[in-house]
Amino acid sequence: MTTGAEALRHIQQYRQTVGAGLKLGIEHEVGVALYEFILEQRIKTVVETGIAHGFSSWYFLEALSQTGGRLYSIEPHVREVLVVPGKYQHLWQVNKAVSPAGLISLLKKLGQVDLFWHDSDHTYAGQFGEYAVASHHARFIGSHDINRTGAYIAFKDLYGWRDRLAGTGKWGVLEKAVS
Numbered sequence: 001m002t003t004g005a006e007a008l009r010h011i012q013q014y015r016q017t018v019g020a021g022l023k024l025g026i027e028h029e030v031g032v033a034l035y036e037f038i039l040e041q042r043i044k045t046v047v048e049t050g051i052a053h054g055f056s057s058w059y060f061l062e063a064l065s066q067t068g069g070r071l072y073s074i075e076p077h078v079r080e081v082l083v084v085p086g087k088y089q090h091l092w093q094v095n096k097a098v099s100p101a102g103l104i105s106l107l108k109k110l111g112q113v114d115l116f117w118h119d120s121d122h123t124y125a126g127q128f129g130e131y132a133v134a135s136h137h138a139r140f141i142g143s144h145d146i147n148r149t150g151a152y153i154a155f156k157d158l159y160g161w162r163d164r165l166a167g168t169g170k171w172g173v174l175e176k177a178v179s
Helices: 004-016 028-041 055-067 086-091 101-110 124-134 151-159
Strands: 045-049 070-074 092-095 113-118 138-144 161-166 171-176
Touching: 004 028, 004 055, 028 055, 028 113, 028 138, 028 171, 045 055, 045 101, 055 070, 055 086, 070 101, 086 092, 101 124, 113 124, 124 138, 124 151, 138 161, 151 161, 151 171
Parallel strands: 045 070, 045 113, 070 092, 113 138
Antiparallel strands: 138 171, 161 171
């Protein structure tokens, strides 16, 4: 049986060799931080928008395989090259839908989720809209590329969420502030 540390090393090695020519999405350090966060918080349900080649999905699935959780991904254009190993397929549902309609439908079906992760439409409206929709269902809201627009900070301030896991200014995870 592979340990979490071995799995993370395997992902990193894959990224450096086979994945070298792919748009990699999240950085390895971000993936490791999210992996550890999922374990620490005992997260069971993750919803993500945007897959690219599946690197973020792989980190999520490795952690979720240890917490007994599931990953729900929304990506209208699933690429031919998905890096996620087949051993995780039973934990993963890929929805070939367009967000925000696909996100609204999925969250309505799931009800409450532990973590929502945004890494798709990086416009202000796309980011803010998905955060707002997810805020009614998620314990935590995370996002990659938060430095592209002011949507992450604006959402945090307007909706009363606070930093839970702060990245390098490029990513972060929020939780609802307790009043």
